[in-house]
Every structure is written in structure tokens, then in C-alpha cells.
Amino acid sequence: MAEWIKICGATEVPEPGKVMEADVNGVQICLANLNGELAALDNLCPHRQGPLGQGWIEGEAVICPWHSWAFNLKTGQSEYPAHERVKVFPLKKEGEDVLIDLG
Numbered sequence: 001m002a003e004w005i006k007i008c009g010a011t012e013v014p015e016p017g018k019v020m021e022a023d024v025n026g027v028q029i030c031l032a033n034l035n036g037e038l039a040a041l042d043n044l045c046p047h048r049q050g051p052l053g054q055g056w057i058e059g060e061a062v063i064c065p066w067h068s069w070a071f072n073l074k075t076g077q078s079e080y081p082a083h084e085r086v087k088v089f090p091l092k093k094e095g096e097d098v099l100i101d102l103g
């Protein structure tokens with residue numbers, strides 16, 4: 001069953017085309033705004049734990065700032081290199097808050 005936790009206020013989300021880092025109960029999250037649609041991914045890049053929330057968006061992917069691995073913001077599937085993946089977490093808005101389900 002989903003357990004929704006506040007990740008940030010609705011006015012604190014990144015602008016369209018931007019990413020940011022967030023700490024939710026000690027879990028590091030990469031919060032991204034893809035054309036007005038929010039996405040939440042595991043912040044730790046599976047390569048060497050680079051901070052995806054300090055990266056940038058290209059197309060529908062967030063680019064790791066350390067060695068440029070790319071992860072699709074909707075699926076978490078890597079676009080480069082193939083066969084890597086980061087976890088994607090459900091998000092929802094409730095009133096003035098943005099909530100995440102860490103699963």
C-alpha cells in the first residue's frame with residue numbers, strides 16, 4: 001500500500017527543464033520537471049553514485065553530471081549506456097504539497 005510522504009512544497013519544485021536534489025527521510029531523490037511534469041528518481045547514479053539531481057535534462061533524460069550517463073525520467077531506464085536503470089518513484093500533488101511514495 002502506498003505511503004505518501006512530503007517531498008517539497010508545490011512552489012518549491014524545479015522550473016521546467018531543471019532538476020534538483022531532495023532528501024526524503026534520508027533517501028536522496030532527484031526531482032525533475034520535464035515540461036511541467038514532475039518526475040522523481042533515485043538520486044544515486046548506478047555508475048559511481050554521482051548525484052543525478054545536480055545534472056541536467058536532455059530530451060526526456062536526466063544526465064549524470066559526473067560521466068554523462070543518461071536516464072529516462074519516466075522509466076528510469078538508461079539511454080546511455082544500455083541495460084542500466086534507476087528507480088522511479090510515484091509522485092502526486094495534494095493541496096500545497098508534493099508527495100512521494102518511496103515504496
Ligand code: FES
Binds near residue numbers: 045065069
Ligand atoms: S557517476 Fe554517473 S555517470 Fe559516472
